[in-house]
Amino acid sequence: MPDQDFLQALRKITVLGDLPDADLEWFAGRCSQLRLNVGEVTVEEGTVADRMFLILEGEMIARQMHPARNEAIFVARAGTVTGSLPYSRLAVFGRTVRATTPVWAASFPKSEFPELIERLPVLTARLVGTMLDRTRDLTIAEQQNEKMRALGRLSAGFAHELNNPVSATERAAEEMQQALHNLPEANIRLNELPLEAGQRRYIACAEREFAEQIAAGPVLDPIARSDREELLADCLHGHGLAAAWDLAPTLVEMNWSREDIAELAEQFGPNALPRVLAHLTATIQVGRLLREIRSSSARISGLVKTLKNYSFMDQAP
Helix, strand or coil, X not given: CCCHXXXXXXXXCHHHCCCCHHHHHHXXXXXXXXXXXXXXXXXXXXXXXXXXXXXXXCEEEEEECXXXXXXXXXXXXXXXXXXCCCCCXXXXXXXXXXXXXXEEEEEEEHHHHHHHHHHCHHHHHHHHHHHHHHHHHHHHHHHHHHHHHHHHHHHHHHHHHHHHHHHHHHHHHHHHHHHHHHHHHHHHHHHCCCCCHHHHHHHHHHHHHHHHHHHHCCCCCHHHHHHHHHHHHHHHHHCCCCCHHHHHHHHHHCCCCHHHHHHHHHHHHHHHHHHHHXXXXXXXXXXXXXXXXXXXXXXXXXHHHXXXXXXXXXXXX
């Protein structure tokens, strides 16, 4: 006859709580008791589902051990009936179950199910109800895990999409710091020149015109851009500018040609040309970088708006 502590522990299981003593003793006599330490495995994923488990004390967790889905499917605590149940089609255990606390459990062999069904129809009906509840809970857990996986994929894609505009903003901000450092010096050196009013108006008009050209300028592939930079650098060297390679990239973005440089040299003369070019390129570079930051910020804002529309964020009452 099973010991009284075991019988009392079984009677705390809801489905067994009101069974007659004789029926409970019959059930207990066919159970095996299990004592598990933390981390010990009760069943391995893929093994034959040949037992029903009743958790008397402690807690166990079931995980699907697939490398891409090592997820906690459900937690079995004291009072839970799990494993293979009467009328269940479960052939193999689909998850690995291990103790998360010290566990005292009982296992009832599947080979005794026919006699259980015949002898204890009330308990059988309750176990079938437990099986249906478990199926529902597992379905909900699987759906929740799938939602979390979808959220993970969405987050990864969103982070990838954000990376480009964020990197562009950071790069433009760093260049802006240098450009703002160069601009005051370029202004000071320009103001030291004895320029006429017409020449200053020319510079102001050139800044406005070239700012528009940057916005509407052609998009060049790296090879074409390199060729044009080399062409303009040679032209600047021909006019005696030592910083030709520093100025050429900005002039290409401004869509300048050798004719534009020649016109500027004719307007200001060889002595003033380096300072005028330094001022123009510094001013235009600040405007270009501001447009890059604004464009990248608009891209980030658009991505956030898309995410809000997808997740219905801010639409709840």
